[in-house]
Amino acid sequence: MKGQESMTEAARGERENLLEISGLQMHFPITRGVFKRKVGAVRAVDGIDLTVAKGETVGLVGESGCGKSTTGRLMTRILEPTAGKVVFEGRDVSHVGNKGLRPLRRDVQMIFQDPYSSLNPRHTVGSIIAAPLQIQKIPTPKGVKAAVQDLLKLVGLNPEHYNRYPHEFSGGQRQRIGIARALALRPKLIVADEPVSALDVSIQAQVVNLLDDLQKEFDLTYVFIAHDLSVVRHISDRVAVMYLGKIVEIADRDQLYSNPRHPYTVALMSAVPTPDPARRNSAQRNRVLLTGDVPSPINPPSGCRFRTRCWKAQDICATEDPALTARLGDPASHQTACHFPVAEDEVVAGRRPASSNA
Amino acid sequence: MSTDSLAGLTTPAGPAKRPFLEVKDLTVRFNTDDGVVKAVSGSSFAVERGKTLGIVGESGSGKSVTSLAVLGLHRTRSNATVSGEIWLDDKELVTASDEEVRKLRGGKMAMIFQDPLSAMHPYYTVGAQIVEAYRVHHKVSKKEARVRAIDMLARVGIPQPEKRFNEYGHQFSGGMRQRAMIAMALVNDPKLLIADEPTTALDVTVQAQILDLIRDLQQEFGSAVIMITHDLGVVAELADDVLVMYGGKVIERGPAADVFHEPQHPYTWGLLGSMPRLDRELRDRLTPVKGSPPSLINLPSGCAFHPRCPYAGRNGDRSFTETPELRGGVHAVACHLPAEDRQKIYEQEVAPNL
Numbered sequence: 001m002k003g004q005e006s007m008t009e010a011a012r013g014e015r016e017n018l019l020e021i022s023g024l025q026m027h028f029p030i031t032r033g034v035f036k037r038k039v040g041a042v043r044a045v046d047g048i049d050l051t052v053a054k055g056e057t058v059g060l061v062g063e064s065g066c067g068k069s070t071t072g073r074l075m076t077r078i079l080e081p082t083a084g085k086v087v088f089e090g091r092d093v094s095h096v097g098n099k100g101l102r103p104l105r106r107d108v109q110m111i112f113q114d115p116y117s118s119l120n121p122r123h124t125v126g127s128i129i130a131a132p133l134q135i136q137k138i139p140t141p142k143g144v145k146a147a148v149q150d151l152l153k154l155v156g157l158n159p160e161h162y163n164r165y166p167h168e169f170s171g172g173q174r175q176r177i178g179i180a181r182a183l184a185l186r187p188k189l190i191v192a193d194e195p196v197s198a199l200d201v202s203i204q205a206q207v208v209n210l211l212d213d214l215q216k217e218f219d220l221t222y223v224f225i226a227h228d229l230s231v232v233r234h235i236s237d238r239v240a241v242m243y244l245g246k247i248v249e250i251a252d253r254d255q256l257y258s259n260p261r262h263p264y265t266v267a268l269m270s271a272v273p274t275p276d277p278a279r280r281n282s283a284q285r286n287r288v289l290l291t292g293d294v295p296s297p298i299n300p301p302s303g304c305r306f307r308t309r310c311w312k313a314q315d316i317c318a319t320e321d322p323a324l325t326a327r328l329g330d331p332a333s334h335q336t337a338c339h340f341p342v343a344e345d346e347v348v349a350g351r352r353p354a355s356s357n358a
Numbered sequence: 359m360s361t362d363s364l365a366g367l368t369t370p371a372g373p374a375k376r377p378f379l380e381v382k383d384l385t386v387r388f389n390t391d392d393g394v395v396k397a398v399s400g401s402s403f404a405v406e407r408g409k410t411l412g413i414v415g416e417s418g419s420g421k422s423v424t425s426l427a428v429l430g431l432h433r434t435r436s437n438a439t440v441s442g443e444i445w446l447d448d449k450e451l452v453t454a455s456d457e458e459v460r461k462l463r464g465g466k467m468a469m470i471f472q473d474p475l476s477a478m479h480p481y482y483t484v485g486a487q488i489v490e491a492y493r494v495h496h497k498v499s500k501k502e503a504r505v506r507a508i509d510m511l512a513r514v515g516i517p518q519p520e521k522r523f524n525e526y527g528h529q530f531s532g533g534m535r536q537r538a539m540i541a542m543a544l545v546n547d548p549k550l551l552i553a554d555e556p557t558t559a560l561d562v563t564v565q566a567q568i569l570d571l572i573r574d575l576q577q578e579f580g581s582a583v584i585m586i587t588h589d590l591g592v593v594a595e596l597a598d599d600v601l602v603m604y605g606g607k608v609i610e611r612g613p614a615a616d617v618f619h620e621p622q623h624p625y626t627w628g629l630l631g632s633m634p635r636l637d638r639e640l641r642d643r644l645t646p647v648k649g650s651p652p653s654l655i656n657l658p659s660g661c662a663f664h665p666r667c668p669y670a671g672r673n674g675d676r677s678f679t680e681t682p683e684l685r686g687g688v689h690a691v692a693c694h695l696p697a698e699d700r701q702k703i704y705e706q707e708v709a710p711n712l
Contacts, residue, residue: 063561064532170650171417200416201588205632205646212643227561234634234644257636271566273591274637275630277614280595289570290563293531 018189018221019052019075024084026070030298043297044070046245047084049324052189057215057222059236059253061229061268065294067245068225069113072191075223076110077101088189106136109182113194115174119166125152125177126162132184151180155210172203176210183214191223196231208235229272233257238333241265244305245297247324251334259344261327261336263288264306304339312340376445377404378582379428379550384442386423386432393655397423400442401608402684403601407549410576410583412597412614414590414629416651420606421586425552428584429469430459446550465495468548472555474535478527484538485511485523492545510541514571533564537571544575551576552584557592569595590633594618602626605652605662612689622691622700624667627708638712645711661694669695669703 027041045067052058060068073079074086077093086094093104112118119128129148133140140147149159155176166174175195182190196204208231214220226232232239233253240250241262249262260266267288274283290309295301301308307317316339324337382402388395398420405411413421432438433456444451446467451459471477479487488507489500511519514537530538536556543551553572557565573596576583585596593600593614600617602610602625610623621627628647649666652658660678664670670677673694682692693700
């Protein structure tokens with residue numbers, strides 16, 4: 001175990017960083033009145049640093065509204081950040097215009113959550129998948145149709161279905177079409193925003209396996225955004241946990257799941273239902289129940305943002321925002337933003353819910 | 359569990375006591391332009407008071423249609439035909455008049471829907487809707503109903519219920535909205551509660567809260583609960599008995615512990631294998647069921663699962679021609695494979711990969 005960990009760490013050291021984001025912020029303005037006076041801002045992403053090495057899969061987890069999707073959209077530069085930098089292969093692309101972005105689009109692609117709304121219902125599958133090839137003027141020696149059919153075969157669809165429309169496919173098949181479209185340009189980085197959460201369990205596993213195979217075949221780098229902790233564990237090398245626009249904990253997969261430090265990570269993991277009736281009672285006893293909801297990102301709590309729902313919160317948490325660093329003798333790759341990280345043998349709050357009430 | 363103090367329940371002590379809810383041979387068909395949709399075919403199950411039945415299956419397996427049939431919600435649809443028997447507390451519901459079923463609905467049996475935003479009326483306040491639900495079944499003044507509604511909102515853990523009473527659905531967060539839905543469903547002390555994917559749209563932390571709430575309320579009220587979900591984790595947390603549905607049929611039925619520890623049907627194996635789990639060692643690959651769920655208009659011949667079943671060829675062509683019956687005692691399964699073979703396959707091929 002230990003040897004394996006250090007090996008992956010060494011491997012990452014050698015690998016170059018494909019994507020680096022630093023101090024990334026996305027504040028959506030709230031306007032009022034005829035003159036669109038700015039009265040506030042939704043701080044969807046509020047200062048994120050993250051590097052993605054070539055060939056690895058980084059998982060991004062968190063509850064809805066924590067800014068994980070916005071982060072994904074900033075990485076692909078669908079959105080322009082309010083502050084901070086997005087550096088792809090050494091080139092700062094944070095504020096590049098549409099024209100300058102075109103080469104980036106070839107290298108960075110996205111898979112969307114909802115396979116029903118991310119495909120144009122008026123276009124055939126063939127033209128949907130061919131679109132990126134034509135826009136980027138990619139030479140297709142055997143013709144566009146052959147290229148598209150190769151892609152269809154690659155994602156496990158029947159190449160004869162080239163002329164069908166999206167509504168003729170099931171959810172899982174549509175998601176495969178979305179994957180084929182993302183793969184068409186042979187990108188280096190794919191940002192997958194909840195690619196399997198709309199699918200049935202058995203189909204979900206098929207798509208996860210497909211993503212796995214494609215990564216091996218094309219040496220892809222993934223940023224995998226999901227709220228399902230078990231799927232993220234299955235697919236990721238490294239996992240970042242987000243809460244209210246910030247990363248609260250980031251670590252290698254095994255580190256994070258065996259030894260979560262941040263109280264929020266602990267709560268999140270304990271909330272996942274165990275598919276084993278025999279362990280029902282022990283699972284319930286060990287569950288950390290968070291009360292209330294995620295606070296509003298318009299007016300986040302001072303200091304540590306999780307303090308309003310945290311059972312370990314003390315005075316310092318309200319005044320000082322904890323830095324994201326290695327805590328309690330963790331390796332440098334395991335960083336936690338918490339003043340009172342959870343130790344390995346700590347008895348967690350158990351069935352007693354966090355004291356504060358929303 | 360607890361004795362029934364409300365709703366004037368009379369349970370005639372018949373010679374053979376029926377379970378609280380018994381569904382026998384329920385079949386639901388929809389006539390559409392494309393053909394007849396066989397949404398549910400011959401499904402039978404029973405739930406006792408104070409117990410929870412989990413119904414699992416993929417989308418289009420007939421689990422929601424089953425629950426809507428119990429509530430008699432297919433009556434208003436002219437293209438639906440429902441046959442079979444539904445016995446709720448010694449009363450047959452399929453043949454009962456609309457008026458009789460309407461009286462039961464929301465009173466003795468209630469439902470929690472998946473998407474509380476669309477299940478709640480946007481034009482009325484949350485409080486007004488709960489009051490309405492209460493006054494339909496109880497002859498009380500508005501004032502009394504209001505007290506009851508606020509009490510219910512407090513009971514399901516909504517802070518400041520007097521204030522929230524006057525707010526609209528969209529002003530609630532997802533978790534709070536689902537709580538309000540539960541309050542609305544429970545306001546008449548239903549003896550049967552059907553929850554259709556109650557936590558699918560929620561985050562895990564909120565899901566844990568809601569599941570806890572349903573469990574506590576069930577203990578308090580002693581109602582029978584039917585939990586419909588595609589999440590095996592949720593079923594394992596709550597259910598006493600489990601029903602696995604595929605292509606409109608019940609293919610496996612049994613106590614939760616048996617179904618999870620000794621699953622019998624290849625489809626159940628597939629469901630368990632598809633799921634990455636936090637409580638197990640990491641697997642290299644998931645073992646999904648190949649293919650996709652069948653169309654209910656044009657079900658495969660024989661065993662509906664045969665196109666996706668890796669063991670379909672083992673019984674000559676029986677799987678392709680003959681529909682397997684649900685057989686067995688407490689733990690029943692609809693599969694052509696002989697029990698010994700199934701046992702062997704599960705132990706040797708399936709269990710190590712779970």
